[in-house]
Amino acid sequence: MTSGQRAASEVLPESAIEEILALKPKYPTLEALTLPALHIAQRASGGWLPESAIEAVAHLLELPVARVAGVVSFYDMYHVRPVGRHRIRVCTNLSCQLRGSGEILETIGQELGVDEGQVTSDGRCSFVQFECLGSCDTAPMIMVDDDYHENLTPERVRQIVRELK
């Protein structure tokens, strides 16, 4: 075990570290593992990346922490603040806007009683507006965690939000 792996193992579960290291043969450089490693680390850290997880990835990939932190800040899917157990992304780009994403957004806000980007007090949910999710033919739509919910109405989205545990 390298010193980087030892340092990482204090933060990330062994299975996450193994999953990251298993990617090594697929790429000619260690740095190329940065994006997949951050996805894995985020999943293992409750859906967001605390500083310690970013440092762990940097140690594991033998990169400066600032380099990895710079990557984290560049991409919309990495979060540096706690998120809800369920993360709702509401597509509000043009095709969805034309088909009523405004009402969907409003409904979710009312239903959760928090502002965009905030987590409900029970830690259950958070929601954000998101750029085009490539499901314009089923607008309006949202993404809950990894799943798309399409052709929504306010009634339907209310039901979806209420069913999230």
Add this chain to the structure above:
Amino acid sequence: MSTERVLMRNVGRPEALTVRGYREGGGYDALAKALRLQPEEVIEEVKRSGLRGRGGAGFPCGAKWSFVPRQTPKPKYIVCNADESEPGTFKDRLLMEHDPHQLIEGCIIAGWAVGANTTYIYIRGEYTKAAAILESAVRDAYDSGVLGTNVLGSGFRHDMVVHRGAGAYICGEETGMLESLEGKRGQPRVKPPFPAVVGAFGCPTVINNVETLCCATHILLRGADWFKSIGTDERNTGPKLYAISGHVERPGTYEYPIGVPFQTLLDGCGGMYRGRELKAFIPGGASAPMMKASDRGIKMDFDTLAKAGSMLGSAAVIVMDETTCMVRATLRLAKFFAHESCGQCTPCREGTNWMKILLQRIHSGQGSEADLDLLARVVPNVGGISLCALGDAAQGPVRSLVDKFSDEIRENLRAGRYPTPAPRYFDQGAAA
């Protein structure tokens, strides 16, 4: 007009998700045929077909392949651009979710043609379902001898990795994608050198869109002459996917010969939403300047749209009806580009933000005709002078708003109509 489904032949045919089911429909015959040809012959066939890139830029595919040096000690790479993020575009997701092997086949053919032993499929992070389907198809392809050290028994080695992005439009730009693949911020590179010479990991690389690679599969199977027989002319050839959304009755992905008139597309998806009047349409994704209802007869191909001041782009068609506030629609796109500018180049970073601010002012009711005049002066300074085309893309819709809808905006400003009330959809039971 031919209605044969070529690219979409396996949509709704779930057995095509496995190598076995895909082969039953003639799958991997194109690859077998390609492997019997010399790589140069494969490139020549694709060149002769006139295939142009389906991702947005419309660059000739065969020419791109031919730029890769034949003699080089370095490894070479195919990078499949599956970072479909252009607002309005969802055709590649359909291809990947319903027919992953069509894409895998195209990637290996490209690899054989340029001498690359590895493909990275760079798929946008949000496409979790498509990524899972591709991962499973790639595993199946390894198990079936389609990928690996001995592709279809030919002795050719080809490996494939599905690489997920993490949410950044700019990573669809080819050099931004390479940076991202290498584990960095997705900021576009200075060109030259072009990726064909210095691409992924400093090595010669071909970057092709999903649909482009799928087209290559069919060109190899059925020949360049067949491909050329479809479309408008020798510069606009082949079958084409059009992703239609917005105010139409049946939004979706539709396959037509390239150059299908817009009106035919509209009729094909059931016409305007609730029988309303057409006001405007975007012919090729958020970057494409908007067209007016009077352009409804236009042929949807690369050159006809370019001549009309717009572009085919990703062929994502966004249709807007008479209830649409053009300022609100354009503002949404301007916000998108301001958010997605990577910030390296001043004209793009500042320009996208200023276009957003001015449109916000007009839309909020705080604006004046002077803001519209200022917007008209900002627009020509945003594009054409940055490392990549994001600035050009961002100014496209705004330019068309200023050029084509100024009279309407001035009239609304004078009458104090901003902000226009947002139409409500669901209280009419529209989506019931």
